Amino acid sequence: MRNAKWRAATKAALALTGAAALAASMAMFLPGTASAGTTLGASAAEKGRYFGAAVAANRLSDGAYTTILNREFNSVTPENEMKIDATEPQQGQFNFTNADRIVNHARSQGMSVRGHTLAWHSQQPGWMQNMSGSALRQAMLNHVTQVATYYRGKIAAWDVVNEAFADGSSGARRDSNLQRTGNDWIEAAFRAARAADPGAKLCYNDYNTDNWTHAKTQAVYNMVRDFKSRGVPIDCVGLQSHFNNDSPYVSNYRTTLSSFAALGVDVQITELDIQNAPANTYRAVVEDCLAVPRCNGITVWGIRDSDSWRSEQSPLLFTSGGAKKAAYDAVLAALNAGGTTPPPTTAPPTTPPPTTAPPTTPPPTTPPPTGSCTATVSVNQWPGGFVANVRVTAGSSALNSWATTITLPSGAAVTNAWSANRSGNSGTVRFTNVDYNSQVGAGQTIEFGFQGTGTAGNLSATCA
Numbered sequence: 001m002r003n004a005k006w007r008a009a010t011k012a013a014l015a016l017t018g019a020a021a022l023a024a025s026m027a028m029f030l031p032g033t034a035s036a037g038t039t040l041g042a043s044a045a046e047k048g049r050y051f052g053a054a055v056a057a058n059r060l061s062d063g064a065y066t067t068i069l070n071r072e073f074n075s076v077t078p079e080n081e082m083k084i085d086a087t088e089p090q091q092g093q094f095n096f097t098n099a100d101r102i103v104n105h106a107r108s109q110g111m112s113v114r115g116h117t118l119a120w121h122s123q124q125p126g127w128m129q130n131m132s133g134s135a136l137r138q139a140m141l142n143h144v145t146q147v148a149t150y151y152r153g154k155i156a157a158w159d160v161v162n163e164a165f166a167d168g169s170s171g172a173r174r175d176s177n178l179q180r181t182g183n184d185w186i187e188a189a190f191r192a193a194r195a196a197d198p199g200a201k202l203c204y205n206d207y208n209t210d211n212w213t214h215a216k217t218q219a220v221y222n223m224v225r226d227f228k229s230r231g232v233p234i235d236c237v238g239l240q241s242h243f244n245n246d247s248p249y250v251s252n253y254r255t256t257l258s259s260f261a262a263l264g265v266d267v268q269i270t271e272l273d274i275q276n277a278p279a280n281t282y283r284a285v286v287e288d289c290l291a292v293p294r295c296n297g298i299t300v301w302g303i304r305d306s307d308s309w310r311s312e313q314s315p316l317l318f319t320s321g322g323a324k325k326a327a328y329d330a331v332l333a334a335l336n337a338g339g340t341t342p343p344p345t346t347a348p349p350t351t352p353p354p355t356t357a358p359p360t361t362p363p364p365t366t367p368p369p370t371g372s373c374t375a376t377v378s379v380n381q382w383p384g385g386f387v388a389n390v391r392v393t394a395g396s397s398a399l400n401s402w403a404t405t406i407t408l409p410s411g412a413a414v415t416n417a418w419s420a421n422r423s424g425n426s427g428t429v430r431f432t433n434v435d436y437n438s439q440v441g442a443g444q445t446i447e448f449g450f451q452g453t454g455t456a457g458n459l460s461a462t463c464a
Helices: 011-015 040-046 063-072 097-108 133-150 185-196 215-230 253-261 279-290 326-337
Strands: 050-055 075-078 112-120 157-162 201-206 236-239 266-274 295-300 373-382 385-394 403-407 413-418 421-423 428-432 445-453 461-463
Touching (some): 040 050, 040 326, 050 063, 075 097, 075 295, 097 112, 112 133, 112 185, 133 373, 133 385, 133 445, 185 215, 185 445, 201 215, 201 266, 253 266, 266 279, 279 295, 279 326, 385 403, 413 421, 428 445
Parallel strands (some): 050 075, 050 295, 075 112, 112 157, 157 201, 201 236, 236 266, 266 295
Antiparallel strands (some): 373 385, 403 428, 403 461, 421 428
């Protein structure tokens, strides 16, 4: 699906993307009444992992479909029901009806749910497609905040950002309306998601990132490494792994999984389907995941071949009639043959993380600014909360560092900030540069932002 060669032939199918679920929470659930080792989910749970499926709300009334779902899987991912056009069809008007059907069904069966997706260049409603710049940035952050807050405590892991890197050999970010709001938009989305749902794991998800040698894989790897080094809240990486004749399974797949895991994030196979469902390839994918302790789960993109967006390629583990294929037997055998010791997991935080950790040693001195600066604030307000974007512009001389001060009205408080350090969360709040944006050329501009509760009103900032 995600290979560029497939896009023209499967344009209508591009709506279907997904993500995987969280292993730590899945290990405690066995679907239905099946004995451990006799179904995909039960066997995966024995290994401290999950085995999930992408689910469509309109198929939950299909008894044959739900029989397989409830018996075999211990995780679900909504196919389209949590995407932006489904959850916020009109700006500020949210609709969770179909997503709730999936979430409620999963929870009634003891399954975990993986949210897909909060920020994406595709499947945007018309109102968002027509926005740009700071207005789009604020609308995106509001969407992330509102949806993640609504499902707080019910989602094991979120695909916070989906498919933000370009195909090909450039290793560049995809040119999209979100990318054109500023290169830090992915970071901003992750920080907003952490503030809204601190108990969920936060993941980046993409396709054609299976081959370790590909420029796109390396670009995603470098972004995750950068995020981890700077404390940006990212917990997992999703590899969609849509394998077909043009984008086949590769022998270095395990290297890709282990390399991402070495960065200190979980790795999840989020949208697995394989053209013609070869048993040996399905087995190899499962074995690769089991060999990497932080590969904590696999999700297949659909249940029966007739449910697949690539149904003509028969890529799933069950026939259209619901019969198990040889690939199913291979997957179950690989799961049962895997190690019995659950892989190490990092428990997600149960309370919101501290906004800024106090220094334990005196901070290094920073050269004072070498020129003056100005700061402007734009605010996106909704009932009970807001997001503010701040632009710092150097004067006639370059800056070696900068600081801005913003006074919030009574009742307003900062809950989260990105691309800046901050002191205080109410009243007069001071923001200072981080390492990567301390230098501002004469006449040049950098941006940072923060999220808050209460009513911000018209904020102004002073800069030094």
